[in-house]
Amino acid sequence: MAGQLTNRGYWLSSFSEPGKTIDLPVPKASSGSVVVEVLATLVLPYLAQIHQGGVQQANLMLPLVPNANCIGRIIEVGPDATLLKTGDLVWADSTIVGRDDHTVVIVQGHLGGLGERGRTLMQGEWRDGSFQKYQKVPLESCHLLNADRLVKDLGYNLLELTTIILYTVAGGAILEMANLQAGQTIVIGPATGSFSGAAVELALLCGANVIAIGRTEKTLITLKEKLGSPKRLKYAVMTGDVDADAAAILRLTPDGKGADVFNDWTPGWIEKPVFLPAGLKTLKAWGKIILSGAAWGSADIPYAMSIHNNWQVIARWCCTRGTLTRVLDLINQGLLEVGKSTGGEFTTFEQVEDVERAKEHAAANGRFKNYTVLLPNGPI
Numbered sequence: 001m002a003g004q005l006t007n008r009g010y011w012l013s014s015f016s017e018p019g020k021t022i023d024l025p026v027p028k029a030s031s032g033s034v035v036v037e038v039l040a041t042l043v044l045p046y047l048a049q050i051h052q053g054g055v056q057q058a059n060l061m062l063p064l065v066p067n068a069n070c071i072g073r074i075i076e077v078g079p080d081a082t083l084l085k086t087g088d089l090v091w092a093d094s095t096i097v098g099r100d101d102h103t104v105v106i107v108q109g110h111l112g113g114l115g116e117r118g119r120t121l122m123q124g125e126w127r128d129g130s131f132q133k134y135q136k137v138p139l140e141s142c143h144l145l146n147a148d149r150l151v152k153d154l155g156y157n158l159l160e161l162t163t164i165i166l167y168t169v170a171g172g173a174i175l176e177m178a179n180l181q182a183g184q185t186i187v188i189g190p191a192t193g194s195f196s197g198a199a200v201e202l203a204l205l206c207g208a209n210v211i212a213i214g215r216t217e218k219t220l221i222t223l224k225e226k227l228g229s230p231k232r233l234k235y236a237v238m239t240g241d242v243d244a245d246a247a248a249i250l251r252l253t254p255d256g257k258g259a260d261v262f263n264d265w266t267p268g269w270i271e272k273p274v275f276l277p278a279g280l281k282t283l284k285a286w287g288k289i290i291l292s293g294a295a296w297g298s299a300d301i302p303y304a305m306s307i308h309n310n311w312q313v314i315a316r317w318c319c320t321r322g323t324l325t326r327v328l329d330l331i332n333q334g335l336l337e338v339g340k341s342t343g344g345e346f347t348t349f350e351q352v353e354d355v356e357r358a359k360e361h362a363a364a365n366g367r368f369k370n371y372t373v374l375l376p377n378g379p380i
């Protein structure tokens with residue numbers, strides 16, 4: 001089948017010029033890989049910034065076909081596939097772990113990891129991402145989706161499932177590292193982004209008290225309203241006055257006793273974790289500080305306070321395979337609802353020629369529950 005197809009993709013070769021749409025070979029599946037028809041892929045709000053070289057720590061190496069993750073339909077499997085077959089619907093996750101060294105990690109088409117060996121993965125076999133019609137992905141990165149359950153029983157349009165990435169990454173922080181329990185209190189900030197908002201949703205699902213913090217009251221109100229104004233979700237607007245901000249957070253914690261977890265999601269164009277100083281002043285003894293954002297500078301953590309409080313400082317990029325599977329199970333069981341039924345609004349762009357417009361749209365409009373999706377093979 002693959003022989004009759006033609007591929008086109010968005011080719012980015014410079015940080016100072018827009019990419020071009022070009023013809024590409026249809027990839028071939030070899031051992032340990034799968035080729036998928038890219039049905040839908042999420043376009044993140046800050047993608048244009050990365051493509052313009054504005055987020056150095058992304059370590060994106062050019063040239064390549066960019067973008068991470070997709071909902072795909074398998075068109076070819078390598079000879080060592082034991083479960084997956086042609087025609088299967090999959091979540092193609094773009095976290096690539098070195099097969100001979102699990103400490104080498106990149107995100108296919110999106111982030112270059114660290115060092116020379118990251119470069120080998122980024123500019124080698126697993127270079128090209130999902131801004132193309134057909135993509136080659138590692139066999140182990142493809143997670144079978146139960147299309148009957150998701151589409152027929154739960155009523156999802158496949159494009160809504162592109163948001164899975166937000167929940168798997170948030171799962172790395174909330175399910176895996178925080179291991180959040182019912183009745184615990186977590187402060188999340190900034191909380192109104194695509195990933196951080198998903199962290200808020202997962203924390204609520206765990207039964208935690210959630211205090212969402214941010215600089216903008218309007219977006220915090222939207223966050224709360226979109227989630228149906230649950231009682232366990234409170235918010236505080238940060239002013240930059242650390243003591244006043246800490247007091248505002250503390251007032252929202254049960255009995256004013258403080259938080260068990262502070263989870264930071266500072267965006268990549270900011271030097272330091274914006275709300276960490278205030279958040280730390282509200283953290284209980286034995287509390288956890290989970291860094292999930294992309295600040296380009298340092299996180300200042302007071303040494304003596306950390307020691308005396310037995311705080312754990314944890315950084316987390318992406319999530320384990322176990323967490324990914326858990327998130328997919330939660331969605332499949334209907335326990336975690338994503339997409340339109342929970343206030344998600346989707347704007348679609350329906351050909352690879354639309355990538356520039358899709359990136360611009362995401363940059364201008366992307367925020368919690370406002371998603372931009374590219375459908376490289378047309379409407380689904």
Ligand SMILES: NC(=O)c1ccc[n+]([C@@H]2O[C@H](COP(=O)([O-])OP(=O)(O)OC[C@H]3O[C@@H](n4cnc5c(N)ncnc54)[C@H](OP(=O)(O)O)[C@@H]3O)[C@@H](O)[C@H]2O)c1
Pocket residue numbers: 045046169172190191192193194195196197214215216219220265266267268269270274291292293294316317318319366367368
């Ligand atoms: N750990 C991981 O594996 C992982 C994976 C993916 C992404 N990330 C990182 O997580 C970061 C956050 O992503 P996201 O999707 O939650 O955010 P996003 O959708 O890019 O939204 C930006 C967020 O940052 C806030 N913000 C922007 N400028 C700010 C400023 N000057 N001061 C305070 N707050 C500001 C916004 O709040 P307003 O509502 O006030 O505008 C909003 O909450 C990204 O930069 C990304 O690099 C980490």
